[in-house]
Amino acid sequence: MVSLLAVAGLLAACAGDDSGDQEGAQQEVTEQQGPAGAVPEGLDEFYGQSLTWQDCEDYATSDTASMAFNVTGIECTRLTVPLDYAKPDGETITIGVLRHKADDQQRRIGSLIMNPGGPGAAGMPAAAQTASSATDSPLSKRFDFVGFDPRGVGASEPQISCLTGEERDAERAEDDEADTSPAGVRKQEEDQRAFAEKCAERTEHGEQMLANMGTRDVVKDMDVLRSALGDEQLSYVGYSYGTRIGSVYAETFPDNVRALVLDGALDPNQDPTDELVAQGEGFQQAFGQFADWCAKRQDCALGQQADQATEKFQELVQPLIERPVEVGDGRKLSFDDATTAAAQAMYSEQLWEPLNSGLNELNRNRGAALMQLADLYNERNKDGSYATTQDAFTAVRCVDDEPVTDRQELLATERKYKEVAPFLDNGQPAGGVRDACAFWPVPNTDQPSTPEVPDLPQTLVVSTTNDPATPYEAGGKLADALGGSLLTFEGNQHTVFLQGNQCVDKIGADYLIDLKVPSEGQRCS
Numbered sequence: 001m002v003s004l005l006a007v008a009g010l011l012a013a014c015a016g017d018d019s020g021d022q023e024g025a026q027q028e029v030t031e032q033q034g035p036a037g038a039v040p041e042g043l044d045e046f047y048g049q050s051l052t053w054q055d056c057e058d059y060a061t062s063d064t065a066s067m068a069f070n071v072t073g074i075e076c077t078r079l080t081v082p083l084d085y086a087k088p089d090g091e092t093i094t095i096g097v098l099r100h101k102a103d104d105q106q107r108r109i110g111s112l113i114m115n116p117g118g119p120g121a122a123g124m125p126a127a128a129q130t131a132s133s134a135t136d137s138p139l140s141k142r143f144d145f146v147g148f149d150p151r152g153v154g155a156s157e158p159q160i161s162c163l164t165g166e167e168r169d170a171e172r173a174e175d176d177e178a179d180t181s182p183a184g185v186r187k188q189e190e191d192q193r194a195f196a197e198k199c200a201e202r203t204e205h206g207e208q209m210l211a212n213m214g215t216r217d218v219v220k221d222m223d224v225l226r227s228a229l230g231d232e233q234l235s236y237v238g239y240s241y242g243t244r245i246g247s248v249y250a251e252t253f254p255d256n257v258r259a260l261v262l263d264g265a266l267d268p269n270q271d272p273t274d275e276l277v278a279q280g281e282g283f284q285q286a287f288g289q290f291a292d293w294c295a296k297r298q299d300c301a302l303g304q305q306a307d308q309a310t311e312k313f314q315e316l317v318q319p320l321i322e323r324p325v326e327v328g329d330g331r332k333l334s335f336d337d338a339t340t341a342a343a344q345a346m347y348s349e350q351l352w353e354p355l356n357s358g359l360n361e362l363n364r365n366r367g368a369a370l371m372q373l374a375d376l377y378n379e380r381n382k383d384g385s386y387a388t389t390q391d392a393f394t395a396v397r398c399v400d401d402e403p404v405t406d407r408q409e410l411l412a413t414e415r416k417y418k419e420v421a422p423f424l425d426n427g428q429p430a431g432g433v434r435d436a437c438a439f440w441p442v443p444n445t446d447q448p449s450t451p452e453v454p455d456l457p458q459t460l461v462v463s464t465t466n467d468p469a470t471p472y473e474a475g476g477k478l479a480d481a482l483g484g485s486l487l488t489f490e491g492n493q494h495t496v497f498l499q500g501n502q503c504v505d506k507i508g509a510d511y512l513i514d515l516k517v518p519s520e521g522q523r524c525s
Contacts, residue, residue: 026053026054026055026075027054028052028053028054029052029053029054029075030050030051030052030053031050031051031053032048032049032050032051033051033228033229033230034047034048034049034227034228034229034230035047035048035227035228036226036227036229036230036231036232037226037227037231037232037233037256038253038255038256039227042088042089043082043085043088043224046080046081046082046088046224046228047224047227047228048227048228049079049080049228051077051079051097051228051229052077052078053075053076053077053099054075054076054077055075055076056069056074056075056076056098056124056128057069059076059096059098059124059155060155061122061154061155061159061387061388062122062125062154062379062381062387062388063379063381063382064122064125064379064387065122065124065125065154065155065387067125068124068125068126068128068129068132069098069124069125069128071128071131071132073100073101073131074098074099074100074128074131075098075099075100075101076096076097076098076099076124076155077097077099078094078095078096078097078155078157079094079095079097079148079221079224079225079228080092080093080094080095081093081094081095081151081220081221081224083205083208083209083212084208084211084212085212085217085220091205091208093151093156093157093158093205093209094156094157095148095149095150095151095156095221095225096122096124096148096149096154096155096156096157097124097146097147097148097149097225098123098124098125098127098128098146098147098148099111099127099144099145099146100127100128100131100140100144100145100146101144102140102141102142102143102144103140103141104141104142107141107142108142108143108144109142109143109235109513110143110144110229110230110231110233110235110258111143111144111146111226111229111230111231111235112139112143112144112145112146112235112236112237112512113146113147113148113222113225113226113234113235113236113237114126114127114130114145114146114147114236114237114238114239114242115147115148115150115236115237115238115239115241115242115245115246116147116239116240116242117238117239117240117241117242117264117495118150118153118240118241118242118389118392118393118396119150119215119241119244119392119393119396119397119400120150120153120160120388120389120390120391120392120393120394120395120396121153121241121389122147122149122153122154122155122387122388122389123147123148123149123150124147124148124149124154124155125147125154126147127145127146127147128147130145130147130498131145133498133500134498137498137505137509138509138513139498139509139512139513142513143235143512144229146225146229148221148222148225150218150221150392150396151212151213151217151218151221152203152209152213152388152392152395153388153389153392154387154388158203158204158205158209159203159388160199160203160209160210160213160388160391160392160395161199161202161203161388161391162195162198162199162202162203162391162394162395163195163198163386163390163391164385165380165381165383165384165385165386166384168378168380168386168390169331169380169384171191172334172336172337172374172378173324173331173332173334173337174334175320175321175324175334175335175336175426176188176191177336177426177428177431177433178321178335178426178427178428179428179431180428180429180430180431180433184431185431185432185433188431188433189433189434189438189439192433192434192435192436192438192439193436193439195394195436196398196436196439196440196441197439197441199391199394199395199436199441200441207441207442210395210398210399210440210441210442211399211442211443211445213392213395213396213399214396214399214400214444214445214446215244215245215248215396215400215446216248216252216445216446218245219245219248219249219252219253220252222234222236222245222249223249223252223253223256226256231258232256233256233257233258234249234253234256234257234258234259234260235258235259235512236249236259236260236261237261237263237497237498237508237512238260238261238262238263239263239264239495239497240263240264240266240469240470240494240495241266242262243262243263243264243265243266243461243470243478244266244268244400246260246262246459247262247268247451247478247481247482248446248451250451250453250456250459250482251451251452251453254453254455254456257456257457257459258457258515259457259459259460259511259512259515260459260460260482260484261459261460261462261497261508261511261512262459262460262461262462262478262484263461263462263463263495263496263497264462264463264464264467264469264470264475264494264495265461265463265470265474265475265477265478265479266448266470266474266478267448267471267473267474267477267478268448268449268450268451268477268478268481269448269449269450269477269481270448270474271401271402271447271448272397272401272402272404272448273404273409273413275448276413276417277413277416277417277420278471278474279468279469279470279471280416280417280420280421280424281420281421281471282466282467282468282469282470282471283343283346283421283423283424283468283469284420284421284422284423284424285466285468286346286466286468286492287309287310287313287342287346287423288306288309289466289492290309290345290346290352290355291306291307291309291310292306293349293352294306294309294352294356295309297356299356299360300356301316301356301359301360301362301363302316302359309423310422310423313342313359313423314422314423314425314427316338316359316362316363317335317338317339317342317362318335318426318427320333320334320335320337320338321334321335321426321427324367325362325365325366325367326367327366327367327368327371328368331371332367333362333367333370333371333374335426337367337370337371337374338362338367338370338374339423339424339426340373340374340377340378341355341358341370341371341373341374341377342355342370342423342424343377343424343468344373344374344376344377345373346468346494347468347469347493347494348493348494349491349492349493351373354369354373355370355373357369358370358372358373378390394436394437397437398436398437398440398444399440399442399443399444399445399446400444400445400446400447401437401444401446401447401448402444402447403434403435403437403438403440403444404434404435404437404438405434405438407432407434408432410432410433410434411430411431411432414430414431414432415430418430450481451481451482452481453482453483456482456483456484457515458483458484458485458511458515458517459479459482459483459484459485460484460485460487460507460508460511460517460518461475461476461478461479461482461484461485461486461487462475462486462487462489462495462496462497462504462508463475463476463479463486463487463488463489464488464489464490464491464492464493464494464495464496465488465489465490465491466491466492466493467493467494467495468494469494470494470495472488475488484517485517485518485520485522487504487507487508487518487522487523487524488521488522488523488524489501489504489523489524489525490523490524490525491525496524501524503524503525504524507522507524
């Protein structure tokens with residue numbers, strides 16, 4: 001699952017950065033707005049803590065964050081929370097928080113807390129980008145836009161740390177997945193086990209931190225944040241995996257919910273294997289839309305026959321398994337990087353042009369453009385280091401879901417994925433490789449389940465008809481489970497709210513401001 005932030009960052013990088021510098025250093029301001037609303041027993045000091053707001057420059061831990069923070073009107077702070085909520089008197093950690101204050105403070109409703117997805121995506125850059133792009137939205141007048149980096153992520157401390165930049169580069173270049181011989185499977189599983197061990201060894205607090213990285217812990221952090229900001233109830237916008245955060249928050253703190261916008265929903269009751277297959281179907285459907293668009297162009301890298309696009313794409317990328325393409329600085333474009341670039345481009349029609357350009361380059365045995373797309377997906381910084389996203393993605397997933405260890409189930413899932421998403425197929429037999437979660441040093445603490453929240457205030461679920469990562473049907477299931485309203489967007493992209501569609505943005509703003517839900521069957525295009 002990729003966050004909204006990855007797409008926004010990629011678009012900004014392709015277009016160039018035209019934002020202005022922040023206007024001078026910001027003075028520190030300490031506020032105590034909490035405790036507000038209900039306070040769980042033993043957590044008074046956390047819920048009532050003061051927050052010291054300051055300039056955001058020192059909070060940027062990636063190129064994406066540095067670019068996002070290059071705007072005016074934002075301020076940052078650190079929220080202190082228990083490492084383990086079962087031991088509130090034990091170790092503490094901090095959560096990075098960014099705020100853009102409401103333009104009309106006299107009519108301010110409260111804070112609008114946002115999460116861009118992942119899991120593992122940083123919320124501070126996402127909130128900064130939204131505040132910068134949504135200046136004409138009535139939401140910017142009535143709400144403080146607030147983003148937080150979930151525990152272990154970005155500016156939150158300590159960070160999850162598993163692989164060095166050099167190790168991540170090497171992992172991407174290897175294309176080990178193509179070797180599904182018994183020896184190849186053993187090698188891949190040894191690498192997965194080593195990854196899990198490195199996460200425990202290199203992350204501060206080790207296994208204790210890994211055990212408390214899940215969604216159940218993130219929603220507790222978010223409730224502390226709500227109170228420290230002075231809000232008796234939560235107003236929240238969650239994208240993609242952020243919809244799981246929203247639904248788990250609703251189950252955990254139902255009386256603290258004011259409004260939830262959940263865009264690009266995960267099926268709340270879908271196990272990881274079914275979710276993977278459904279996502280593969282979504283990517284293939286989006287690739288078909290890309291192929292139709294491309295076939296109308298004289299410069300289409302895949303030719304003018306859309307029904308042959310998958311075959312043409314594979315003719316281009318499968319040779320990379322044996323002959324990766326040099327891209328400079330000692331790096332080579334692998335099959336994995338090329339398909340990552342293509343999958344990234346399925347998240348937004350605005351990325352189809354860069355993908356076609358990259359595939360035309362590959363036709364000429366050049367790979368720089370596709371590598372740029374893959375680097376931005378993986379959040380590789382200019383200095384060769386990486387943002388925390390990929391490490392955190394695995395850390396959260398391994399404690400949120402029960403690991404799949406049955407070889408036959410893994411083989412069946414892999415074969416099904418190749419069947420439903422043939423453009424991503426490496427052309428090799430299924431291997432049934434167990435991933436890092438099978439070797440994770442701590443047990444899972446959660447699993448997918450249908451939320452049961454009677455008497456929850458009305459929620460708004462937004463679902464896109466041709467969403468490649470979170471299929472449209474999942475939105476309807478989540479809306480039904482929460483007793484909320486479903487807004488359908490007819491389009492080809494992953495998530496849509498506050499991204500420029502006037503119909504969706506107006507309905508979402510009306511809901512968040514006035515708690516007005518759309519009529520049944522409402523659609524936007």
